[in-house]
Amino acid sequence: MASFPHLFTPITIRNVTIPNRILISGHFTHFAENNLPSERLKAYYERRAQGGVGLIITEAQSITRHCWPVPNTCMADTDAIIEPYRRISEAVHRHGTKIFAQLWHNGHQNFSKVSFLPVQSCSPVPGPASGEVPKELEEEEIQEILRLYASAAVRAREGGLDGVEIHFGHGYLPQQFLSPYSNIRRDRYGGSFENRLRFGLEVIDAVRRAVGEDFVVGLRVSADELLECGLKLPDMIEAAQRWEQTGQVDFLHVTVSTYKTGVVAIPPMGTPPRPFVWMAAEIKHVVDIPVFAVIKITDPHTAEEILANHEADMVAMTRATICDPDLPRKAREGREDEIRLCMNCNEGCWGRCQEMLPITCAQNPEAGREREFHILPAPGRKRVMVIGGGPAGLSAARVAALRGYEVTVYEKDNQLGGQILVAAKAPLRADLLESIRNLEKELRRLSVPIELGVEVTEQMVLEKDPDHVIVATGAQPITDPSPEVVGPDLAVQIEPGAHVVSAWHVLSGEAETGSKVLLYDVQPGLQGFATADFLSGQGKQVEMLVMGMRMLFSPFDIDGPTLALHLLSLFNKDVKVTYFTAVKKAMAGACLCYNPVSLREHEIPCDTLVLSYWRKAEDRLYRALKGKVRSLVRVGDCVAPRYLMHAIYEGYVAANKLG
Ligand SMILES: Cc1cc2nc3c(=O)[nH]c(=O)nc-3n(C[C@H](O)[C@H](O)[C@H](O)COP(=O)(O)O)c2cc1C
């Protein structure tokens, strides 16, 4: 049992004492309703306050309708926001947690297709995400924006919040003014470093004058834009000193990047822990105001070490507490072994956020559903048989055990994990196993019997006669690309002499390939990328063919940071990625391919064709038991193959519904 003396030492920032050093940084949830913080958002924040976090910074609050990139943006530009703020601050304060509003103008990173207003920036340099050319702000518009920042800050104070964090990072408007990458003005706001600093200093001054002396005002800043022509750490050290010298700034929250390089700000699994804390430390060495560190600080030991080493004064653990809101409380009570560790998969949080969907967590189905998801007590001591030790089965077993059922898990393999065991063999994906470790340690804590190496049959179930049977037998890879299995449109004809294997069997180590490989990525997702990466890592020459028809609707079912990491890995290994190419026929030494839009055909030579299809539900046991047992439910991929997030969610829901 570890203790975390630094983590649980309070800190006073201006007039606010925060009970510990763990904070949740601003993160867009898509929970807003009518562009205002909703009851759903309140419940989400309150649950995390209950879990013991010291400080919550709200999701970005727009100070103007010119900053309206997604329909569900929270708008702090009218007094209508004060009442929702009051409800949220009361809820959070009940648990001793403090809360700051994040004030936001995204400048050229806005989307006028949502706002129907011109995108604003210091200069008409297109935003990296939208590609939109902004309107160059005129002097009087700048003055208006200063007033908007100030009045949004006053609304936060009126709503009972404890402070504001003005977003100066992630390439938003104040950073656009500061950066030579985006600011090409020639007036007093452009050119020299001094001039480029001016807008930010005026924002700070306007906000401080509006809120007075007894209210916290801090900045979120990017320590480096990570761009050839952008701001570098030495520039930001100088800027940090200048902001501190105003005497009006109470803390600096140090992140990195602009939208052009933003994928590093929410790093996926397969990347090193706490990658940018050293930059926060560099800034901390030159200022006296508190500095917050962030990005991939996932466990309390790492957080404690950062504080003990004086690298920062507070640590943001954002995805870590989306995944387990009780992380601070468990660490404080010496129960850190019970923490459900975030695995940085981005599947439920950022992956959904970027698709403009309400966030959740792949491992924690309660995230974002705090009002409706509660584990209900079992109606009596009944027996539950869970068949399948993958994520869906383990999730169901956990919830059934928490409810008070007598649960036994059966797994035909000699270890738990199901398909995750194969998926985690792919390059950069080993952390997927964290989901299984988290569930397994919960089952051990709850003393749930786990029978490994037992292939359950219909006969066994009938003999045991449990009250409830939960089937979670997963899915099988598709190895036969015939029309009878995959449908006529996506079928591949295999001629004698052709060497064809499945991506799944390549990853599991059950199939070998020749040295020149064509990988046909039929189902967009990570399997194709990961297999191409795996094979090129073995020195194979790999060309990946992406049919691409779904790209016309939605490009990939992968979040941006994860996709970027895998593309980087592929491009570094010279994997060729060819879009809008489908395979018609595999032959000895070549494949006959076609463009799915023009239907023109061409041959590509290869030794092996690797097929990356979807998987098919393994539902034989379910079908055999149907109508023969008292209560039968199936969950996860044996219903229809989907994502880890769905498996864990479905296991939770099914077990919570048992009678
Ligand atoms: C779903 C999601 C939404 C985010 N939205 C914001 C935001 O509104 N404002 C902001 O400054 N950062 C935002 N971020 C970045 C986080 O504040 C944080 O810097 C990032 O998640 C890295 O920290 P972590 O590894 O502890 O999660 C978002 C991150 C996620 C996952």
Ligand code: SF4
């Ligand atoms: S979805 Fe993945 S990255 Fe996001 S909080 Fe959950 S475990 Fe962490």
